[in-house]
Amino acid sequence: MxxxxxxxxxxxxxxxxxxxxxxxxxxxxxxxxxxxxxxxxxxxxLTMRTLRATRGLQELQPDMQAIQKRYSDPKRRSEEQMKLYRRKTLSCEDGGVASAVLGYPVECDWKGQNSDKGELFEQYAAHLDRVHSVRVADASARQLKRARKAMSGGINPIxxxxxxxxxxxxxxxxxxxxxxxxxxxxxxxxxxxxxxxxxxxxxxxxxxxxxxxxxxxxxxxxxxxxxxxxxxxxxxxxxxxxxxxxxxxxxxxxxxxxxxxxxxxxxxxxxxxxxxxxxxxxxxxxxxxxxxxxxxxxxxxxTWGSLIPGFVRTRIGLPAEIETRTERERRLERERARAASGDSEGDTDGSEPPGTDGAGEDGGGRDERRGGKRKDGRRRRRSGSRQARGGSRSRRRRGNPRG
Amino acid sequence: MRSAAWRGRFTPLTVLLLLLLAVPLLIGCTTDVDSPDGWAGAVRADEFTILQEKAGELVAIRLGGADNPGTADIDERVAWRFPGDGDDVDLDAVYASPILDGNTLYVAGHSGEVVALDLTFEPPQIVWVRDLDENIVASPAFDGRTLYVGTEAGTIVPITVASGAVGQPIAQAGERIWSAVLLEGGALYVAALDKRVRAISPAGGTIWAQPTELSGAVPGDSALQGDLLVVGSFDRRLHALDAGTGAEEWVFDGDGWFWARPVIAGDTIYAASTRGSIYALNAGGSDASRVRWRFNQLDSEIRAAPVLAGGVLVVAAEEATIWGIDPATGDLRWSAPLPGHRFLADPLVLDSSLIYATTRGDLIEIDPQSGRAAILYERR
Incomplete structure (x- = not known):
């Protein structure tokens, strides 16, 4: 040995x-x-896998907290958390099956999430058949394999x-x-x-x-x-x-x-x-x-400022308490919301229910609820799971108010 | 409640403390960086044979008189150990061969301490101790009045033995000196890990220095006979230099490092490599460096110098075997397997036998004619 x-x-x-x-x-x-x-x-x-898992866990934080609030039974809570970890995302942008079968680009108008890969793919196939009249069954085995492989997401917490x-x-x-x-x-x-x-x-x-x-x-x-x-x-x-x-x-x-x-x-x-x-x-x-x-x-x-101890901050004329990035974004969000609607809606960040399995045929329920549609009625072409999962950091950075 | 509070507040701290304690212990079990053991050969002083028993500790053994010394009572045969309880000396480890001059033994320790011991006393008395503040691996040279000690700082430090006075360093190599300092014909020959060989005057001037460095460092002792200086190197080569000028006469490519001191016997050079090969080469003439024979049945490193004794070339492989080889043909005469023993020290050559000090502090006697081995002293 x-x-x-x-x-x-x-x-x-x-x-x-x-x-x-x-x-x-x-x-x-x-x-x-x-x-x-x-x-x-x-x-x-391998490092990237670790970092992706870290980022995935980070993005699941609001949903995780919502699960913790919603379910008091530890077993049920654990099951819901595992569903959340297993949840996969697939969009037509990833799949490319329709494009492959038709031979020309198909507008990306679908995104689904499901912890069951098979169900998720069936939802996508149904969407293609109904909206684009594309029969996925006509696609070659290789194209199908590629499409299934394109499912992203799913987090291994360890x-x-x-x-x-x-x-x-x-x-x-x-x-x-x-x-x-x-x-x-x-x-x-x-x-x-x-x-x-x-x-x-x-x-x-x-x-x-x-x-x-x-x-x-x-x-x-x-x-x-x-x-x-x-x-x-x-x-x-x-x-x-x-x-x-x-x-x-x-x-x-x-x-x-x-x-x-x-x-x-x-x-x-x-x-x-x-x-x-x-x-x-x-x-x-x-x-x-x-x-x-x-x-x-x-x-x-x-923030780098958080490295300065409170007593030093007060001495050099900075506020003793550091406002974190999230807190600052939340505050700005509230301020924008107030400015836009005239009333104070309060912060709902992190209190939304977690994403559920089987997002429906068009799979865009969450996006729709959160204003994910463009003015022209089409959905965003962004297919990243962050947007779909309610990981709102990027959206908030862009200053999109909710509601 | 108290239990919960204890778990909540102190468990992480306890875990942290345990980890902090465990890590050094774990490392202590796995690391031994810079823990030299030394490989000094044995030396004979009247009825004593003196060897390094364990790192930095010498022991004097009485050998005469026992029919079967291997089974004799060890405690009765140990004359003394040095340093003793009251001796304020720390040798660390001993690589340099001790030098015996009359009743005085000079020992240079890896710690940088050089000690003169008066052996007329039992246990021996310290005549003087000098700390050179630099590690010592190379065996010093001795001209009867002065010790020339090569150090890991690349210096040669003269010590007047009568008074123990330490003189000014007389050479400055760019790297450590591990190779024994040779004194011959009024010149000190110094080979160092800076890949250079120099001849310097004991008074301090440089007689010659190689203008270009060798392709490898010189770790082991060199051999000198007449005008021929043979130097082994990490570049897996044996370099033959003109001792008068430093000019390279020939080079021999071997299969491993040449760390063991070569033997020059007439027109033949015997050299052993760390890959276990023994070469017999022509020393000079038109076919200098030509291989007469090669013996490579040894699956072990060779650090201990081969010796010619009783018409046999005796070679101790590091791992547990001593070999007797016909110097003319390279044929194997005998082999003496000695399981559990490692041989790194040069042997002590007596009239009719060789004595090897092993790495664990045992003494083994070999009859070069027959290969019969006897364990003279086995450390407890």
Missing amino acids: TDTWQLLLETPLVNLMVLLSVISFGSYGAAILVFTVITRLVTFP GCLGPQLVQLPIFIALFSVIRLTLSQSPEDILELSDRLYDYGPVQNAIPLGTSFLGMNLSANGSFILVIVIFCSMWLTQRISSSRTAAQAGSQQAQTQQMMQWMLPLMFGWFAMFVPAGLGLYWAASTLIGLVLQWVFVGPGDF
Whole structure:
């Protein structure tokens, strides 16, 4: 087992790191950074799945809260939540079946949601038959397969675990690789001789330089890296928790608060006892993850101003309480609603009932209720699940008042 | 109510504390970065054989008189251990071969401490201790008055043994020096991990320095005979240099690193690689570096220097076997499997036997003629 582990993962990684060091002009620190970027690129599809799951969960928050309010029975609540997780979206824009069969573009005028894939597709087929006189049965098996595959949505609430588990062996292997390649004792370097491939540049690169930006990568506990790891992980957790609308004082909020401090503290503490090379990998990986999260999921309710403590804010003349992004959007929405209708309707955000299965033949019930139609009577061409699911962030950003 | 409050308020904190405690413990079980063990060879001083028993600790064993020393009472045979309880010395680990001069033993520890021990006392008395503030792996050179100690800072530090006075460093290599400093004909030959070989004067001037670096670092001891300086390298090559000028005379490409000190015997060079190959090469002439024979039945690294003893080339592979090879033909004469033992230290060559110190602090005697092995001392 150990031999297999070494043969398949550890030894190739050792050679890769040494080769990257050669390519990086003998800088092992630069090699670690390059490796981090490569790892992030290789696992990018998995990362995207995680981020999509995160974003999906974020968008389901209003519906989740509505379910929690509506159903007191835990079993029923759990069932409804699972339905919500499984809910798929399909629009003619995704499917393309009609276009494929007819040979010319068909106006996108349908969107449906259902936790049963088969039912959802049947609804779409019925719509095509009724409105466009297109018989889906005439489509080829390949076209049908493509159309079914186009169903988007469906969230695995623990979807983020898979990618993490896949990365775990790489991480463990990297731990021993960095330990092995950075070690400066003659015994450990002798051990390397058995691990290096018969490739001149790799063999000749030994021993590797361990100095990078004033740090000794083989020494434990680089203070700078501990700070970087702590701050980047704290910020990641802070942004993540800002997306979920946990009520203050609730169990979820307490858990979020705990995780926001616990994970950075744990990894910061961990970084004190491992070679700085491994700390460099963590720091770089966390920073890249932070950037990816910001770019692909967004900052949620996070604002940079929220990092300034209240007592400092009052001293420099800022309001002590921070208005979150959501709060600001809600306030603006209320103000617009008042301005438009003349009366105060109150905030209904998050209190709407959750989307239900089988949105009907034209599947656009929710959009219709929320003013999803254009002035010309056609629906929006946006097919993203955010709009259909009542995840109103984007709509609110555009300033569309409800009602 | 209290239970709920406890769970609500203190469980995360408890979990956090447990994790914080568990992580260093976990790492402590898995990491051993920079934990040197040392591989100093044994040294004979009258009736004692001195070896590193465990990292940074020397033990002196009485060997004479026992018919079957392997079964003799260990406690009776241990003369002393160093450092003792009252000795304010931390050697960390010992890689450099200790040097015996009369009744004084000089030991250079990986910690950078160099110690002179008076062996006329039992346990030995410390004559002096000098801390060079730099790690030491290379075996020092000794001219009877001065020790020349190569350090991991790339310096050669002279120490006058009579007084223990530490002089100014007389060389500055760009990298660590792991290769033993050779002293011959008024020149110190220094090979370092900066891929260069230098000849320097003990007084401090450079006699020659290679204008271009080798393609690999030099980790192991070099061999010198006459004008021929043979240097093994991480570039899997054996480099033969003119000791007078530093000019490269020939290069031999092997299959692995050359870390073990080569043997120069007449017109033949014996060299062992970390891939377990042993080569016999022509040392000079028109067909210099030509392979006379190659022995590669060893599936193990070779770090300990091969030696010619009793007409047999004896090679200790790291993993548990010592081999006797015919130096003329490369045929296997005998092999001595010694399960559980690892050999990294150079052997001590006696009149009719070789003594190996193993990595776990045992002493093994080998008869080079027959390959008979006897465990002289087994660490508890």
